[in-house]
Amino acid sequence: MRKTKLLSTLLLSVTLGAAAFGAQAQDSGFYAGAGVGQSFVDEGAYDDEDTAFSVFGGYQFNRYFGLEAGYADFGKIEPEVAGPALEGDSAYLTAVGTLPVSENFALYAKAGVHRWNVDTSLPGLTGNDDDSGTDPTYGIGGQYRFNDRVALRGEYSRFEVEDADADLAQLQVRFDF
Secondary structure: OHHHHHHHHHHHHHHHHHHHHHHHHOOOEEEEEEEEEEEEEEEOOEEEEEEEEEEEEEEEEEOOEEEEEEEEEEEEEOEOOOOOOEEEEEEEEEEEEEEEOOOOEEEEEEEEEEEEEEOOOOOOOOOOOOEEEEEEEEEEEEEEEOOOOEEEEEEEEEEEEOOEEEEEEEEEEEEEO
């Protein structure tokens, strides 16, 4: 009797676990997308904005959590006074937490690290023509899903670059596979 109860409990646990995984599996899978928007820098002699582009891809483990990797080109930032213009880009990896608000709309937040590159030296640094480093990145956004495969996202992200911040506001299109 004890063995039968244990076997029944185990079978029930496996069945419920498989059902829960099946429910999450429909909300999981790979995705990719691209975005366009504005980059903003307001640090020291630099207070400028430019058109920015990004591409990204990721894996949605369930409707609440995913991992995303991407590339962002910040464009060209000009100083307010004489000095070198900065052109920067970043490759990033973030964890993405999603909060579904309705069937088609969700809010999300992401945080991770990025590897940045600036093609003209930052003021006060080494004086080389190329600076790079690894720093935190984070952001928030909203996503409207048109159907199971296509969504429109609005996102605001911050990329820390040494002691400076580069902000990025974008509209993005996401395609799920």
